[in-house]
Amino acid sequence: MNYDENNEMLERLEALLDQRNYNQAGALVKDMNPADAAFLLEELSEQKMPVFFRLLPKELAADAFAYMSPEAQEVLVRGFSDRELEEVMEQLFLDDTVDMIEEMPANVVKKILRHVDAETRKRINQVLNYPKDSAGSIMTMEYVDLKRSMTVEQAFDRIRRTGVEKETVYTCYVTDSRRKLEGIVTVKDLLLAEKDQVIRNIMETNVKSVSTHTDQEEAARELSRYDFLALPVVDAEGRLVGIVTVDDAIDVIQEEATEDIEKMAAMAPSDRPYLKTNVWETWRKRVPWLLILMISATFTSGIISAYESALAASVVLTSFIPMLMDTGGNSGGQASATIIRGLSLGEIHYRDVPRVLLKECAVALLCGGTLAAASFLKLLFLDRVGLPVALVVAATLVSAVVVANLVGSSLPILAKRLGLDPTVTASPLITTLVDAAALMIYFNVAKLALGI
Amino acid sequence: MNYDENNEMLERLEALLDQRNYNQAGALVKDMNPADAAFLLEELSEQKMPVFFRLLPKELAADAFAYMSPEAQEVLVRGFSDRELEEVMEQLFLDDTVDMIEEMPANVVKKILRHVDAETRKRINQVLNYPKDSAGSIMTMEYVDLKRSMTVEQAFDRIRRTGVEKETVYTCYVTDSRRKLEGIVTVKDLLLAEKDQVIRNIMETNVKSVSTHTDQEEAARELSRYDFLALPVVDAEGRLVGIVTVDDAIDVIQEEATEDIEKMAAMAPSDRPYLKTNVWETWRKRVPWLLILMISATFTSGIISAYESALAASVVLTSFIPMLMDTGGNSGGQASATIIRGLSLGEIHYRDVPRVLLKECAVALLCGGTLAAASFLKLLFLDRVGLPVALVVAATLVSAVVVANLVGSSLPILAKRLGLDPTVTASPLITTLVDAAALMIYFNVAKLALGI
Numbered sequence: 001m002n003y004d005e006n007n008e009m010l011e012r013l014e015a016l017l018d019q020r021n022y023n024q025a026g027a028l029v030k031d032m033n034p035a036d037a038a039f040l041l042e043e044l045s046e047q048k049m050p051v052f053f054r055l056l057p058k059e060l061a062a063d064a065f066a067y068m069s070p071e072a073q074e075v076l077v078r079g080f081s082d083r084e085l086e087e088v089m090e091q092l093f094l095d096d097t098v099d100m101i102e103e104m105p106a107n108v109v110k111k112i113l114r115h116v117d118a119e120t121r122k123r124i125n126q127v128l129n130y131p132k133d134s135a136g137s138i139m140t141m142e143y144v145d146l147k148r149s150m151t152v153e154q155a156f157d158r159i160r161r162t163g164v165e166k167e168t169v170y171t172c173y174v175t176d177s178r179r180k181l182e183g184i185v186t187v188k189d190l191l192l193a194e195k196d197q198v199i200r201n202i203m204e205t206n207v208k209s210v211s212t213h214t215d216q217e218e219a220a221r222e223l224s225r226y227d228f229l230a231l232p233v234v235d236a237e238g239r240l241v242g243i244v245t246v247d248d249a250i251d252v253i254q255e256e257a258t259e260d261i262e263k264m265a266a267m268a269p270s271d272r273p274y275l276k277t278n279v280w281e282t283w284r285k286r287v288p289w290l291l292i293l294m295i296s297a298t299f300t301s302g303i304i305s306a307y308e309s310a311l312a313a314s315v316v317l318t319s320f321i322p323m324l325m326d327t328g329g330n331s332g333g334q335a336s337a338t339i340i341r342g343l344s345l346g347e348i349h350y351r352d353v354p355r356v357l358l359k360e361c362a363v364a365l366l367c368g369g370t371l372a373a374a375s376f377l378k379l380l381f382l383d384r385v386g387l388p389v390a391l392v393v394a395a396t397l398v399s400a401v402v403v404a405n406l407v408g409s410s411l412p413i414l415a416k417r418l419g420l421d422p423t424v425t426a427s428p429l430i431t432t433l434v435d436a437a438a439l440m441i442y443f444n445v446a447k448l449a450l451g452i
Numbered sequence: 453m454n455y456d457e458n459n460e461m462l463e464r465l466e467a468l469l470d471q472r473n474y475n476q477a478g479a480l481v482k483d484m485n486p487a488d489a490a491f492l493l494e495e496l497s498e499q500k501m502p503v504f505f506r507l508l509p510k511e512l513a514a515d516a517f518a519y520m521s522p523e524a525q526e527v528l529v530r531g532f533s534d535r536e537l538e539e540v541m542e543q544l545f546l547d548d549t550v551d552m553i554e555e556m557p558a559n560v561v562k563k564i565l566r567h568v569d570a571e572t573r574k575r576i577n578q579v580l581n582y583p584k585d586s587a588g589s590i591m592t593m594e595y596v597d598l599k600r601s602m603t604v605e606q607a608f609d610r611i612r613r614t615g616v617e618k619e620t621v622y623t624c625y626v627t628d629s630r631r632k633l634e635g636i637v638t639v640k641d642l643l644l645a646e647k648d649q650v651i652r653n654i655m656e657t658n659v660k661s662v663s664t665h666t667d668q669e670e671a672a673r674e675l676s677r678y679d680f681l682a683l684p685v686v687d688a689e690g691r692l693v694g695i696v697t698v699d700d701a702i703d704v705i706q707e708e709a710t711e712d713i714e715k716m717a718a719m720a721p722s723d724r725p726y727l728k729t730n731v732w733e734t735w736r737k738r739v740p741w742l743l744i745l746m747i748s749a750t751f752t753s754g755i756i757s758a759y760e761s762a763l764a765a766s767v768v769l770t771s772f773i774p775m776l777m778d779t780g781g782n783s784g785g786q787a788s789a790t791i792i793r794g795l796s797l798g799e800i801h802y803r804d805v806p807r808v809l810l811k812e813c814a815v816a817l818l819c820g821g822t823l824a825a826a827s828f829l830k831l832l833f834l835d836r837v838g839l840p841v842a843l844v845v846a847a848t849l850v851s852a853v854v855v856a857n858l859v860g861s862s863l864p865i866l867a868k869r870l871g872l873d874p875t876v877t878a879s880p881l882i883t884t885l886v887d888a889a890a891l892m893i894y895f896n897v898a899k900l901a902l903g904i
Contacts, residue, residue, distance in 0.1 A: 033660065035678050160644060164644060208485065250701070261792075262789065275799065293782050297774055298830075318770055321756075323746060333718070338726055339726070345710070363731055367735055401742075
């Protein structure tokens with residue numbers, strides 16, 4: 001359903017719930033997709049949400065629960081009877097359970113853990129122990145494992161027997177007695193093989209896998225690079241401990257892109273949708289960088305003050321300060337955005353620094369040259385500021401763009417090399433450095449050319 | 453393989469090819485993953501690429517071909533014999549063929565079309581006719597279709613018979629005699645059902661689909677929202693014409709995020725990796741916005757000139773111009789980046805405008821207040837500029853941040869409402885408007901408070 005259909009459904013549902021017409025409300029939703037049901041649950045008031053949840057068929061309710069935000073899940077869990085909680089927990093996949101637990105307050109987590117069996121509790125704790133943003137922390141342990149000596153028919157039997165509870169059955173993992181990953185076989189391979197063929201002979205042994213400590217972004221990138229539906233996660237001894245499924249990889253890709261965009265715009269990343277974040281939280285995410293940037297901008301003020309006498313001598317120079325700073329900032333921003341995205345997508349590496357700098361230098365000369373020519377003509381013939389000032393502005397433009405592109409492209413790569421996040425270091429540092437450089441160039445060229 | 457392993461492999465391979473040791477080079481690559489083989493092919497020189505391509509086992513060669521960039525594909529196609537071209541074209545899925553054709557010069561396209569059968573040629577033309585960036589343009593027509601009266605066993609027979617050539621077999625589509633989509637059934641459903649059950653009784657009839665003209669970004673979002681492996685694409689009459697598979701949806705998500713980032717940094721989007729784009733192309737993508745932004749920055753210069761007398765009266769005011777403009781720009785940038793991303797992810801809609809404006813206003817008062825307080829104290833006690841100037845700067849900060857956030861958040865939503873791309877309109881307009889507003893506020897507050 002699209003956004004409008006969902007809203008229409010929401011209005012009908014609210015009306016039915018207001019009239020306590022539960023039969024019709026139940027009929028309305030019984031064949032609904034879990035993601036749509038989750039949308040409706042989230043939009044309902046805290047009073048109506050549990051009522052509606054109980055109207056859903058059991059399996060649909062549990063599936064919808066997995067799609068909901070932690071805040072809404074918490075409201076439901078707090079109101080659940082022991083029996084209800086048990087039923088939902090039984091249906092949830094391990095990765096969804098862990099996602100939920102990570103966001104809940106301690107007393108709710110306790111309530112949840114009381115209602116899962118010992119084995120699941122052990123596994124939950126194991127996943128919780130992997131570093132945040134690692135492949136281990138987003139993997140699921142519900143995969144189908146096969147043995148190399150099985151026949152295709154035996155493999156299908158095993159999938160039929162255990163498949164209901166698995167998050168994906170389409171890629172099966174062949175492990176030895178010590179759980180070491182030996183190969184993979186897809187259901188497509190199995191379907192296209194003869195019944196009595198042995199797994200050993202049809203499995204793919206050139207298996208791509210990541211370690212539990214691999215960054216989740218890298219895991220998602222590997223999965224997408226090879227067009228996999230799931231990527232196996234192994235421990236330090238090469239034993240299979242879980243799989244990352246494609247739907248979770250997509251979520252990681254979306255989150256990381258959002259984070260990159262937020263950080264490039266000088267904000268602390270937020271993992272909640274905008275309209276669900278409250279004002280204080282948004283303030284907390286935005287104000288630190290604004291403060292840092294404001295303070296760093298005072299360096300620029302310092303530079304202007306230092307050249308006060310030059311400015312006083314030729315007041316027209318002041319009016320070009322914003323344009324020069326903006327252009328430097330824009331060029332540096334273009335270069336850094338390009339490089340940061342390239343780093344995120346794994347297209348650019350440290351060894352590419354010389355190529356990147358050379359290219360940025362060339363692009364900067366072209367861009368700066370174009371801008372300088374345009375503004376030189378405008379200043380000379382439209383604004384009639386005189387040749388010396390027009391030359392000063394044009395020369396500053398070229399130099400500022402070159403500096404901006406070199407700073408903007410090299411800083412993110414260096415940051416990454418030093419193990420820092422390229423995105424965060426970029427924005428404030430580049431702005432300050434480029435602004436300062438543009439002004440210094442400007443004033444010194446002006447002093448030299450105009451003799452002030 | 454990760455980046456380092458790939459590079460190591462590349463060096464070994466190049467050495468073997470230099471020594472004309474083709475046997476060993478062939479042995480090195482025969483079990484390789486197609487994506488890895490494509491990486492190696494792309495990195496080889498134009499001379500070695502076709503040599504290496506011919507060393508690959510036929511099926512692997514065709515699969516690797518699908519992963520390559522259009523530039524590299526063109527090099528290979530130009531060198532192919534008729535037979536080779538036919539073999540590769542036979543193996544390719546329709547969506548990969550179309551992707552390739554869209555990027556090739558006319559004479560290469562002609563060569564390719566001569567080597568596909570009439571039916572495929574018809575389908576290629578059909579897909580090429582869908583609008584760029586629509587679901588129709590990225591879909592594949594190679595799906596498994598079933599009939600509602602089939603039994604599970606018959607369905608498996610059909611999958612086995614036709615599945616080899618299908619891009620995915622895991623979701624099958626149930627259509628009537630006029631190709632109208634009636635339901636879907638997954639291989640998991642089929643595996644868990646009894647052999648003699650009839651498709652009609654196990655298929656899911658609440659089917660999510662998109663139209664051929666749906667934007668590809670929206671299609672990818674729907675697929676990810678429902679955690680599907682493929683999303684059916686139907687024509688205006690509800691007839692099934694193709695499916696969008698999850699791997700293509702991931703590519704769309706990545707591309708769209710890159711495009712958003714590029715446009716936010718005021719660049720025309722590029723669909724090639726940074727290191728594969730030449731200097732002229734990069735210049736062409738970057739210089740238009742730089743020029744527009746530079747010209748729009750002259751408005752700001754105009755404002756400064758207009759208040760020249762005020763500035764001459766109190767030279768200290770000049771030194772705060774960069775800081776005030778930067779802060780306004782940063783706040784506006786934060787707001788617009790947040791809103792643009794929210795729009796891209798489908799989290800924010802036009803009807804949310806009042807909520808968004810209210811929230812941005814509140815956040816702006818908090819952020820602006822914090823910044824004003826910090827700079828007021830600094831100006832008064834550290835810089836000792838005197839109470840009037842400190843007050844002027846603080847008041848300007850709060851007002852500029854409020855204006856910046858309102859402009860930054862409302863413009864993208866309005867742009868989208870008007871059918872424009874929110875990302876493009878944002879950057880230049882917001883910068884110019886916010887800069888101009890900040891300066892006007894500054895000078896007017898200064899005139900009022902300092903009586904100049």
